[in-house]
Amino acid sequence: MTITTHQAFKTLIHGEWNESQSKATIEINSPHKNDLIGSVPSLSQEELNDSIEKTVAAQDQWAQTSLQERAEILNKWADILEERQEDIGETIMQEVAKKKSSAVSEVSRTADYIRHTVEDALRIHGEVMRGDSFKGGSPSKIGMVEKEPLGTILAIGPFNYPVNLSASKVAPALMMGNSVIFKPATQGAISGIKMIEALIDAGLPKSLVTLATGRGSVIGDYLVQHPGVDMITFTGGTGTGRHIAQLSTMVPLVLELGGKDPAIVLNDADLDKAAEEIVAGAYSYSGQRCTAIKRVLVQDEVADQLVERITNKVKSLKVGMPEDNAVITPLINTKSADFVQSLIDDAKNQGASVLVGDKREDNLIYPTLLDHVTSDMKVAWEEPFGPVLPIIRISNENEAIELSNQSDYGLQASVFTKDTENAMKIADKLKVGSVQINAKTERGPDHFPFLGVKGSGLGVQGIRNSLLSVVRDKVKILNM
Ligand code: NAP
Secondary structure (H helix, E strand, O other): OOOOOOEEOOEEEOOEEEOOOOOOEEEEEOOOOOOEEEEEEOOOHHHHHHHHHHHHHHHHHHHHOOHHHHHHHHHHHHHHHHHOHHHHHHHHHHHHOOOHHHHHHHHHHHHHHHHHHHHHHHOOOOEEEEHHHOOOOOOOEEEEEEEEEOOEEEEEOOOOOOOHHHHHHHHHHHHOOOEEEEEOOOOOHHHHHHHHHHHHHOOOOHHHEEEOOOOHHHHHHHHHOOOOOOEEEEEOOHHHHHHHHHHOOOOOEEEEOOOOEEEEEOOOOOHHHHHHHHHHHHHHHHHOOOOOEEEEEEEHHHHHHHHHHHHHHHHOOOEOOHHHOOOEOOOOOHHHHHHHHHHHHHHHHOOOEEEEOOOEEOOEEOOEEEEOOOOOOHHHOOOOOOOEEEEEEEOOHHHHHHHHHHOOEEOEEEEEOOOHHHHHHHHHHOOOOEEEEOOOOOOOOOOOOEOOEEOOEEOOEOHHHHHHOOEEEEEEEEEO
16 A cells, blocks of 8 residues: 555554544644645544454464564564655654654664564563472472463554654564554654554554554543553653553553653763753754753853853754754644743743743744743743753752752653762662763663653663563463
8 A cells, every 4th residue: 555645544443444434534734834744534432442352352363473473574564664764754754843854763763673672572581480499389380481462552652753652662562462552643643554554564464453543532531441451551741641540440551751851960060061962952853852851950150151052052953844854843733832932931920031042933932041940930840842941050969859859750860970970879869760971861772771750650661671561471380
């Protein structure tokens, strides 16, 4: 099937590429030009139910295929994604206004992710245990522990990496023998359809995936509570994640949620390096990244010098359209742009100084740097998901640790200092999933564990952990 843009896309339900029974569709417009890219089916609960039943039923046979057979299909999937990276990258660019080069590299990085997932899955084995390791146990009891798939995995992706953060759920699930219900973000659904099209072209039996296109506000609760779902893996906002956690019952959850990652800059930091990392970390893809640096906590003594360096770099960021490879592009929708603007306005009204930016054209928020931000301002605590960076001046490192840990979020943090031993001590005290020493916060390399604490998530991702999150132990005990 060759897909061109500006078309009514079909989705994968009931084991075929179909429209919705009602013919209802959702039109997808580009965030930056507001032009129609295409439409996707808006599925009803009834037809989803029928399709999910087929997907649940297909899992048993899939689980009986060999790892090598599954590996062959998934590796082919990676190859096809690479062949189509220009086309799929173009779609990502249009759908979520991400600069073209990053959109294309999202697809090639996804192919690498899939290949590593396959390789790692081939090396996951069970274990054999003897009963006499436990006091009073008998050596004639032999426990054989193997990994078995959970069943059917509900994978829900966010808009900002519509291919990468979807494939990183779908690939481990399938590789370990599960079937999948994939709910793409609506803004990102065409990219999701193209990603699944590549998987089917690679030879995956069609019934193994239900591609649940439709608005989360309409079908989300239904999917989350569907009795056919054996595990949920979700990336998105903390509010949605908490909602899903409240609704779901007795199924394992992996949640990758929002963040408010601090960059802590101490007196002895290499300020050139810190400024470079902070600007790249805060503003790439207009700050629409969970691991973007979302506040700077800098010691008073070096604050002016750091701020000067950051200011110069922010002024030189390329602002414009994704087609022109601009770093700062229009935000995903007007609601998001309004929210970012409200954080800037609140900070200004309470006395923050605007060093760069505070300029808006529709959904395009120019890169904004705010100095002298205090704890009373919303931007000190809330996740903007936009190109605004608050500078908070601190008197010592204990204050930085305290402010970091007061956040409702706990994804990552950066510490900039030449004293590595001290950085390690600070890292121990930070309530976050990962601490970057002398570098920006970011996801990856993808085989590292990736997790958030507090409002930033539940469970652990990263290739090995993602594979283990979709299996359970099966123990067979031989009594000799
Ligand atoms: P979102 O609004 O929470 O949406 C995420 C997904 O959830 C979308 O597919 C959405 O569908 C769906 N959804 C909405 N309501 C639902 C419901 N009741 N039940 C089930 N699913 C539902 O988040 P977003 O705006 O796409 O992404 C931005 C957020 O994701 C930010 O907070 C960011 O920090 C976070 N994020 C975290 C990570 C991480 O790894 N920690 C990575 C990337 C992004 P619709 O699109 O149809 O509404």
